[in-house]
Amino acid sequence: MANPFENADGTYLVLVNEEGQYSLWPGFIDVPSGWTVVHEQKGREACLDYIQSHWSDMRPNSLKTVENV
Structure with a gap:
């Protein structure tokens, strides 16, 4: 079986999770606990573009909080 995370036609x-980390997630798999949908189901490239434009700081939120104290 092909990797569902690598399907260019999927x-x-x-x-996004509470740490502000983003994930590309196949639309046919249930969203795991602790994650929230922030961009509707679309093609792979559109979702990757969304992630690239919205996830500019790769640090988890908990680390950002500690570093800003």
């Missing part, structure tokens, strides 16, 4: 969601 549809995906963009998820």
Whole structure:
């Protein structure tokens, strides 16, 4: 079976967790606990573009909080 995260023709969601980390997620797989959909189901490239334009600081939120104290 092909990797569902690598399917160029698949549809995906963009998820984010409480740490502000993003994930490209296949649209046919249930969203895991602790993750929230932030971008509707679209093609892989559209979702990757969304992640690239919205996730500019790769540090987890907990680290950002500590560093800003």
